[in-house]
Amino acid sequence: MFEKLTAGARAVVRGAAEQADRTGSGTIGEPELLLALLERTESPAAGVLAALGVHERRASVADALAAVRRRGGVSTADAAALAGLGIDIDAIVTRVEEAHGVGALAADGTAGRRKRLRRPFTAEAKAVLERALRIGAGRGERYLGDEHLLLALTTRPGPAAAVLADHGVTYDAVVRLLDKTRGRYAS
DSSP states (O other): OGGBBBBBHHHHHHHHHHHHHHTOOOOOHHHHHHHHHOOOSSSHHHHHHHHOOGGGGGGHHHHHHHHHHHTTTTOOOHHHHHHHOOHHHHHHHHHEEEEEETTTTGGSSTTSSOOOOOOOOOOOHHHHHHHHHHHHHHOOOBOOOHHHHEEEEHHHHSSHHHHHHTOOOOOHHHHHHHHHTTTTOOO
16 A cells, blocks of 8 residues: 555655654554644645645644544534533543543553654554545545545544534545646546
8 A cells, every 4th residue: 555655645644653753642643644734735635725724724723633632532523512411521521631640531552651663553544544545546546645645534533534624624625626626527
């Protein structure tokens, strides 16, 4: 699979590892892939994100991803749905953090272990890469570019898809812009 990655997609994967270092995550997951995509400036995915106004709201996206991580993966939409049932996720997170320390729910099981030279991909991040490959093949493209990674992040419920949707980035919007920039008709 990795031999099909374009230089841009490889840069996203490397950037995701750097994001994991910055956030203190022991693994590379969907949030790290999304943050790495947001750092791109000259690529198909960067063009789509810029056209959708996400680059100007990068700080908002990063904050939303940090909030989801702090809540142990509970998205803003899920937190709102639970609030409708009388469950205050933020109060629960605060109580857990009071008892176990700040970021207790965001912990990824690497506390106390030596720092790894290579951070492993989560099952979700691996699934994003596999979906990206299938999406590219389905679009008749023989490579895996950063635009396929962006499309894959929007296709399945998860922290990245929820944050992207909250910022107006959906699969249909991404496909429409990619097809428009390539002079193709949406299929």
